[in-house]
Amino acid sequence: MxxxxxxxxxxxxxxxGESHLDDEVLTGFGCDLMSDVLCFAREDAVLxxxxxxxxxLNTVDMANMNSIVFVRNxxxxxxxxxxxxxxxxLVMSTKYILFEACGMLYANGLKGAHLR
Amino acid sequence: MSYELAFxxxxxxxxxxxxxxxxxKKTLQQLGISSKIIRKVSIAxxxxxxxxxxxxxxxTILLEVAETEIILTIQDSGPGIPDLHLAMTxxxxxxxxxxxxxGFGAGMGLPNMDRNADHFEIESxxxxxxxxxxxxxx
Ligand SMILES: Nc1ncnc2c1ncn2[C@@H]1O[C@H](COP(=O)(O)OP(=O)(O)OP(=O)(O)O)[C@@H](O)[C@H]1O
Ligand SMILES: [Mg+2]
Numbered sequence: 073m074x075x076x077x078x079x080x081x082x083x084x085x086x087x088x089g090e091s092h093l094d095d096e097v098l099t100g101f102g103c104d105l106m107s108d109v110l111c112f113a114r115e116d117a118v119l120x121x122x123x124x125x126x127x128x129l130n131t132v133d134m135a136n137m138n139s140i141v142f143v144r145n146x147x148x149x150x151x152x153x154x155x156x157x158x159x160x161x162l163v164m165s166t167k168y169i170l171f172e173a174c175g176m177l178y179a180n181g182l183k184g185a186h187l188r
Numbered sequence: 189m190s191y192e193l194a195f196x197x198x199x200x201x202x203x204x205x206x207x208x209x210x211x212x213k214k215t216l217q218q219l220g221i222s223s224k225i226i227r228k229v230s231i232a233x234x235x236x237x238x239x240x241x242x243x244x245x246x247x248t249i250l251l252e253v254a255e256t257e258i259i260l261t262i263q264d265s266g267p268g269i270p271d272l273h274l275a276m277t278x279x280x281x282x283x284x285x286x287x288x289x290x291g292f293g294a295g296m297g298l299p300n301m302d303r304n305a306d307h308f309e310i311e312s313x314x315x316x317x318x319x320x321x322x323x324x325x326x
Contacts, residue, residue, distance in 0.1 A: 106291035110231050111300045123291045127238070130206035131291070134213065134230040136223065 073097060073181055075139055075162060078118060081176050082166040084141060087153050089162035097138055099185035102174045106131045113137060117185030120173050124148035129156055129163075137185075138162065143170045191219065191253040197240040202290055205241035208249050209234035212260075219253060221326070228304040229258055229324050235297040236262035236320055242287040243267075244318065258324040260305075268314035276302065276310070 076093040079086060086093070101113040102120040106127055109119060115136035121128055124146045132140055139162035142148065147165055148156075156163045166173055178184075193215060195208035213230045221229075233249065240247040240262065247264025269275045276298050283293030302308040305322035312318040 104291055105294040105296075107235065107294040107296035107300065110235060111294075111296045111303075115227060121291075125290050126203065127206060127290050127292070130210065130234060134206075134209060134227075134234040136227050136230075 073177075075118070077180070078139070078141070078177060078182075079164055081180060082141060082164070082168055082173055084164035084166040087148070087163045087165060088156035089139070089160055091160075092139060092162035095138060095162075098183060100174065100177050100182045101137070101185040102170050109137075110135055112187055114185040114187050118177075118182075120170055120177075122146060122170060124152060126152055126155055129159060129161060132161065133159060140164070141166055141173060143168060143173050190255070191215075191251075193251045195237075195249045195251075197237055197247055197249060199241065199244060199246040200286075201241055202286070205238060206234060209237050212249075212251050215251070216253070216258070221253075221258070225258070225324055225326065229260065232301040232304040232322055232324075233260050233262075235301050236260065236322075238292055239297055240264055242283055242292055247317070256326050257306075258326065260322045260324075261319070262322075263317065263319040265317040266315065268317050269312040270314050272310060272312055275312075 097118050099117040101117050117137050118139045120141045142165040145167045216226045244264035245266045250261040252259040278299045279295040281293045281295035287293050306325045307323035309321040
């Protein structure tokens, strides 16, 4: 599915990296433990998380994932948004809780991005 | 051909931590290393960098790119790890509240470094500090 479809389904606000909305995504990973993301998540996936600090951006960058959705209406600080813009990373925020956001994407065809 | 780059990582600096790993990733991309290997080095290096910021009193990361391998040496001068076997066990962590709030403390970092590196060595002594050597074959 296109990342623009992810945005649409989750009624998400785009915070940075708008140019990537046309990119494709096939898998997703929902998690608040960054080392678990680094351990279990496949690349090119969308990460759904309730954490909004800079280390979430670094984690997604290091693991070659393609985008981030902050859940539960979480809004990162200006600093974090600026860093995401500099990294040219697609970051969005949705009002849905992690369970609902993952469920909607899964029901629409996204698969789990697990490695192991 | 051989290439070297060194970084310092400060204790408790969760604002800038990760910066060394981002530079390492960029450098490897510029050197034309395959993205599969870059991902392994990036993940292992970043876990090491976060461990320096979270658990050590500060330390250094050295990146060496040689003809046939990439070497990452991550070391600090304390406090050291009392029980390496425990530290290498998945799920075991002494991370504090602040690190956990940032999403760390799953006890997965060291085992994941071992998994991503083709060669992994860790030495640690309480009072002396910790030294991790990782090799990634090109
Ligand atoms: N450089 C270090 N200096 C001192 N202790 C360390 C160092 N690196 C790791 N440790 C110890 O080893 C434990 C396990 O490290 P590991 O990276 O596997 O997990 P973690 O950092 O606690 O959590 P995670 O990496 O999943 O966020 C740590 O909790 C800490 O007690
Ligand atoms: Mg760790």
